[in-house]
Amino acid sequence: ENKILVAQHPLLIVANKTANLVCNYSYNGTGKEFRASLHKGTNSAVEVCFISWNKTKSSSNSNKEFNCQGTFYEDKVIFNLWNMNANQTDIYFCKIEAMYPPPYVYNEKSNGTVIHVKETPVQTQEPQSAISYWVMVAVTGLLAFYSILITAIFISYWQKSKKNRYHQSDYMNMTPRHPPYQKNKGYPSYAPTRDYTAYRSWQP
Numbered sequence: 001e002n003k004i005l006v007a008q009h010p011l012l013i014v015a016n017k018t019a020n021l022v023c024n025y026s027y028n029g030t031g032k033e034f035r036a037s038l039h040k041g042t043n044s045a046v047e048v049c050f051i052s053w054n055k056t057k058s059s060s061n062s063n064k065e066f067n068c069q070g071t072f073y074e075d076k077v078i079f080n081l082w083n084m085n086a087n088q089t090d091i092y093f094c095k096i097e098a099m100y101p102p103p104y105v106y107n108e109k110s111n112g113t114v115i116h117v118k119e120t121p122v123q124t125q126e127p128q129s130a131i132s133y134w135v136m137v138a139v140t141g142l143l144a145f146y147s148i149l150i151t152a153i154f155i156s157y158w159q160k161s162k163k164n165r166y167h168q169s170d171y172m173n174m175t176p177r178h179p180p181y182q183k184n185k186g187y188p189s190y191a192p193t194r195d196y197t198a199y200r201s202w203q204p
Contacts, residue, residue: 002029004096004107014117019081021113023094026075029105031098036070036077039093044109048092049079052099084117091115 007024023036037050049062051070062068067082077094091114097106 002098002103002105003027004098004105006094006096006107006110008094008110008113010111010113012113012115014084014115017082017084017117017120019084019115021079021081021092021115023077023079023096024075025077025096025107027096027098029098031100031105033100034072035097035099036072037095038068038070038079039095040090042091044093051077086117086119089115089117
């Protein structure tokens with residue numbers, strides 16, 4: 001009797017929105033055309049995507065609500081899912097079918113794989129980025145303020161120093177000097193002259 005047996009990993013945790021679900025299978029028949037599909041939900045109501053193949057070609061299709069692509073190998077089929085969200089967390093079942101030649105055979109329902117999709121915490125990063133930005137702005141503004149203040153103090157000090165040097169250069173030497181015509185005279189111009197006739201009056 002032809003049989004298809006399928007084995008799946010019971011749990012798959014998705015943290016980066018991407019999942020690779022492996023469907024291992026065994027088949028003891030002589031089929032040449034196969035179809036593998038991935039179904040979502042406890043009753044397998046939603047077909048996520050499928051792949052069909054034979055010895056020469058293959059084709060694949062995906063549900064518009066999913067990003068899914070299947071790849072087949074000799075003893076397994078891998079369904080690649082990407083851009084998943086938390087709402088797609090559910091149990092998923094693999095179905096393998098031998099389409100041709102007859103008889104048509106498919107596997108009994110497996111235990112399935114629970115895919116748990118975690119939300120990416122993108123909002124927690126935004127406040128930290130905003131805080132870092134405003135801290136950088138505050139530090140830059142403070143440094144600019146101190147630079148302007150130091151420059152203003154330096155300019156004020158330089159102007160005061162320049163003004164002091166200017167007043168010192170205007171100082172005049174007020175020490176009195178003798179007129180040039182009094183140079184090399186024995187007596188000053190106001191000294192009285194001696195009268196020598198008074199000494200000759202008492203001579204015999």
